[in-house]
Amino acid sequence: MAISRDDIAAVLDEIALLLEIKGENPFKTRAYRNGAETVRNYDGDIVKKAAANELDGIKGIGKALQEKLHELASTGELKFHQNLRAEFPEGLFDLFGIQGLGPKKVRALYDQLGVDSIEALKTACTDGSAAGLPGFGKKSIEKLLEAIALKEQFADLFRLGDIAPIAESMLENLRQHPDSLRVEIAGSYRRSKEVLHDIDFLVATPKPAEMTEYFSQLPEVDSVIVCGSTKASVRLANGLQCDLRAVSNEQFPFALQYFSGSKEHNVALRSRALKHGWSLNEYGFTPKDKTSPAAPAVKEEADIYRILELDRIPPELRENRGEIEAAEAGEIPRLVELENLRGTFHNHTTASDGKNTLEEMAEAARDLGLQYLGIADHSKSQFQANGLYPDRLLKQVAAIQELNQSWDDFQIFTGTEVDILKDGSLDFEDDVLEQLDYSVASIHGSFQLPEKEMTARIIKAMENPHVTMIGHLTGRLLLRREGYAVDVDKVIDCAIRTGTIIELNCNPRRLDMDWRHWQRARDKGLMTSINPDAHATEQLQYLAYGIRLARKGWLRREDVLNCMTLDEVQRWLKLPKEQRMRA
DNA sequence: CTTTCTCTAAAGTGCACTGTGGCCAGTGC
Incomplete structure (x- = not known):
């Protein structure tokens, strides 16, 4: 099979990582990372062009990368990459998955202690040998051990969003089989848990043995764990276990x-x-x-x-x-559905760290049948994300207002994802914020504050009349990083008091605020906005995960701001904050 | 390594935080 665009980008990224360990010129490593991004986002068949050696004039791909891409696309391999890889053991790559370990520290561990795997790192931390290295003090070792424990705890877990596409494709394959009468995915996937450790397929069939056999030979399957006459377990290439149970049509329900x-x-x-x-x-x-x-x-x-x-x-x-x-009691609420969504807030464009332009994002939202799209690019403190200073923000506002003239059934709302600074003040002054339709206030730094300070920080932001909603409340990254310490109940109460929305960030890496809080918050009167935090047009599809998690949090259509029609939401945004939260 | 350029040499995202080591280096956003 020919090498894909993503394969090529992955090779470039890996080269960057390896060069980093070697301590190469940081600009060189960045050039490879930029190259990987360019390959991923190139508008056209870059693999074909690379194979034909026709890469001239692509910004970010100079002479050296052109040659490497040509070799990769035409032979499927790259000598330079293989030689580089051969210099280091396989397990070294896993070390980068540990929070707090970057290239320099990995290098020191490897060079001086021969640490080449997470297991070896654990040993070096516990037997005291790592403590001898410069830059590794008592606290560092403690943090590393904590990070290892976190990683082990998550070892066989997968994020809903990472496995949904493959789960749906396997489901479709099973439904294609002539002997399958009914097929469903059961288990935690059906319950829309945010992380899962396996997928349970269920089929109603008169021929169970044929179905388990068929299942264990699906193209997605990497290896077969067991395959009996009514049950089969398989493992996919990513390590995920999938089970199939075959039952009679009568037993199926x-x-x-x-x-x-x-x-x-x-x-x-x-x-x-x-x-x-x-x-x-x-x-x-x-x-x-x-x-x-x-x-x-x-x-x-x-x-x-x-x-x-x-x-x-x-x-x-x-x-x-x-x-x-x-x-x-007959009180199961009518839960919100994907079809109820009329728009969405919190989306990025190329103005900050998004991959698509304002126009492209708007078109994609229209294609999804939405009536409005809120733009919320990063504010200036998010330097690495190309955050906007007021002048660029206001230019964007003007561009949006102009663009809005071209539709009568669709509107872009001007906004920002404004940073909540360490002391709870905002990254933009009020005179900037008041020129926008809305704002999402989020925390992107100083994650380690104690709970009391963190809670006060968020509350202070919510008390600002220009803050429409709080972004990703706890900052958690599923299976990667715990959320920061925050008193969620206090924040919920303050949100209701001040008329501030708490978003349900439905980027599958976040799904934050957690579903476990929503039923209680809803009962108190809190509203949410289901926001994809999209950094590319296709990420608007994350709304589907948002709906799943909103349902899991018992939310109804009336609890969700972006279920309002365009007219309704325009009126709502004009209300003073204290009148916004429904009774 | 790429881009840009007083065009073959220089510049190329910046800052906060953390922990450690003695006032700086590494990491992460």
Whole structure:
């Protein structure tokens, strides 16, 4: 198979990393990183051009990179890269996944202690040998051990957004099979958990052995763990385990309910079934004793809930967090749906660190059927992200106002993702902010503040009348970094008091504020905005993850700002802050 | 390594934070 654009970019990135360890000229390493970005974003078939050696005139690809790209595209390999790679052991790359380790420290560990893997790093930290290196004090060692523990804890976990595409493609493949009557993904994927450790497929079929066999040979499968007559487990190239269970069409609703979990939800449901005189498991209802009524007919999963005198409970809510009580009382809310979204806030353009222009982002939003798009590029403190100074911001505002003349059914809102500085003040003065339609205030630095100060910092930002919403409340990066210490309840109360939205950042790396807080916050009256934090047109699709997590947080259409129509949201943005939060 | 240029040599994102080591280096945004 021919080498892909992403493969080429990955090679360039890896070269940059290796040159960094070698202590090469930082501008050289940056040139390779820029090259990788250029390859990824090039508008046209850059692989074909590279193969034909026609790369002249592409900004960021000079003579040396042209030659390397040509070699890569035409032979699929690069001598320079292979030689460089051969200088270092394989495991060294894993070390860069540890927070606090950069090229210099990796180099020191490798050169002086021979540390070439996470395992070796752990040893060097615990046996005291790392403590002998310059720059490695007591606190550094402690932090490294913490980072290793964090990494181990996340070792076999995957982010929802990273596996959804492959899960859906496998689902589609299974549905194609002539012997599959019904196919669903159960488990935590169906419940829209933000991180998962496996995917559970379920198929109703008259020929279970054929289905498990077919499953274990899907193109996505890397290796087969087990393949029996009703169950198969496989591993994908990325390490993710996938299970398939094949059941009869009659058992399917029970199996779907059972394997969707959560375990806690099922325990509660089973005890409810017992009160009705049946035991409930993945195969069906079984009368408990002679006095029990006959087991009722079940055609689909919803029947199980109906028979137990419950509203149908959407899978996202099945965490035993009050959903059974709500279903009993007929109080399962009508959860928000993707179709309810009318627009979105918090999106970036090429003005700061986005990959697409204002015009391209707007077109993409229109193509998705949205009525409005909020632009929120970074503010000046985000230097590395090309954050805007007031002059550039105001130029952008003028450009947006001009662009808005070209539509009567669509509008761009002018905004900013303004940094909340260490003391809670903002990166723009009020006289700048008041010229915008809205603003998202976010924290991008000083992550280590103690909880009290961090909470006060956010509260101070929310008290500013020009702050429309708070971006990614805890700053967590799923499976990478814990959120900063913040008293979420205090912040929620302050948000309601001041009329400030807390966004549901639906970038799959964040999904922040966490779903576990939303039901409580909603009950108190808080509203959210489901924001993709898109840095490219295709990332507007992250809204789908936002909807999944909003549903998991019990949110309804009326809890979500960007479910408002264009007219409604225009009116809402003109209200003084204290009148914005609905009663 | 690439771009730019008083065009074959120089400049090329800046800052805060952290911890350590003795006032700076590395990391991350």
